[in-house]
Amino acid sequence: MRYALIFQKEEEFIFKNVPERPVPSLLRGYSAPIRLDSDLTESDLYFLLANDSDEFNRWEAGQILARKLMFSLVADFQQQKTLALNTKFVDGLRAILQSTSLDKEFIAKAITLPGQGEIMDMMSIADPDAVHAVRTFIKKELAFQLKDDLLAAVTSNRSSEAYAFDHDSVARRALKNTCLAYLASLNEPDVTELALNEYKSATNMTEQFAALAALSQNPGQVREDALLDFYNKWQQDYLVVSKWFALQATSDIPGNVVNVQKLLAHPAFDMRNPNKVYSLIGGFCGSPVSFHAKDGSGYKFLGEVVLQLDKINPQVASRMVSAFSRWRRYDETRQALAKAQLEMIISANGLSENVYEIALKSLAA
Structure with missing residues (x-):
């Protein structure tokens, strides 16, 4: 490794006695929040992903590659092409997973894919269906190819051992839980059994909730039984129950709007409690798949809830209606459906000023 310090706007460096073309690891140890554009090639980024000793740069290389990969596969999905995962990306993550020198918390973060919302924010016309399909494909393919390592x-x-809140313990749990989530996406009997065992044998709520989240990825009786068991065990803990609501609200399982509608009638849910509303309704609005469902069911659900909530707490209702504020970023079908709900809200009798103002601004955005 050779270090080069840059003091001028432009500088030239000549490396002697270097058998291969050097790959720069830029801004090593630099902590200021900046956005850096570089001419690093994909080959350079794959090399950094597998070898860089600067953990942030290694993570950043992986995130850039993941975003590029996801955008490429989104285009393939939209053109109905067969999806395929770049083997170099898999090998890069495998090298990180197999490392015995890297911090475990770093490994957990390094193998985590960019979120669906992050990718949609970078698209000129957001396509929730394509992004979800692609991210699901990558996650399952990584789980399949890296199953032994995971x-x-x-x-x-x-x-x-007893629960401990220190770096080593936090890092250990983070890595185990991230790997378990990958494996559970395969929805295979042996992996489901593994996740159930992790759920039942957990000695603390953090690991039990992570195992529950892993099991909750796949619809079915196992999911329903685990959710009920977790609620029965933790129902006296207000914050944990809020997390339980949010887990179900943000789920990407098909037709989740129906599940969320049912949860409105759950004895632990109270429309008069803002935190419960944020967990369930706010969580649902944060699900790119369910909230932005092509049939408009997510938009319709929110429109109806906003009118109910407005009569109870206009401030919270206005915060919920702001989920419609970016409706123009989507395709024409979704735009029409979201616009219809905003117009319905604005035309409602007795609407509060809070909700009217946000809905009107969203409509005009």
Whole structure:
């Protein structure tokens, strides 16, 4: 490794006795929040992903590659082409997973894909269906190709010791839980059994909730039983129940709007409690798949809830209606459906000024 310090706007560096073309690892150890454009090639980024000793730069290389990969696959999906995962990307993540020198918390972050919202924010016309399909494909394909490494990480990071809040313990849990989530996406019997075992044997709420989240990815009786069991165990803890609502609200399982509608009648939910509303209704609005469902069911659900909520707490209702504020970023079909709900809200009798103002601004945005 050679270091080069840059003091001028433009500088030239000549490396002697270097057998291969050097790959720059830029701004090593630099902590200021900046946005950097560079001419690093994909080959350079794959090299950094697999080898960079600066953990942030290694993570950044992976995120850039993941975003490029996702955009490329989104285009393929939209053109109905067969999706395929670049083997170099898989190999880069495998190298990170197999490392014995890297911090476990870093490994957990490095193998985590960019979120659906992040990718949609970078699109000229957001396509929730394509982004969701692509991210799901990548996650499952990584889980399939890295299954042995992921299983090894889960096994080696189990602990029967008492809960401890220190870096090593937090890092261990983060890595185990991230790997378990990947594996559960395969929805295979052996992996489901593994996740159930992790759920039942967890010695603390953090790991039990992570196992529940892993199981909740796939619809079915196992999911329903685990959710009910978790609620029965933690129903006296207000904050945990809020997390329980949010987990179900943000789910990407098909037709989740129906599940969220049912949860409105759950005895632990109270429309008069802002935090419960933020967990359930706000969580649902944060789901790119369910809220932006092509049939408009997510928009219709929110429109109806906003009118109910406005009679109870106009301030919270106005915050919920702001989920419509970016409706023009989507395709024409979704725009028409979202616009119809905003117009319905504005025309409602007895509407509060809070909600009217936000809805009107959203409509005109």
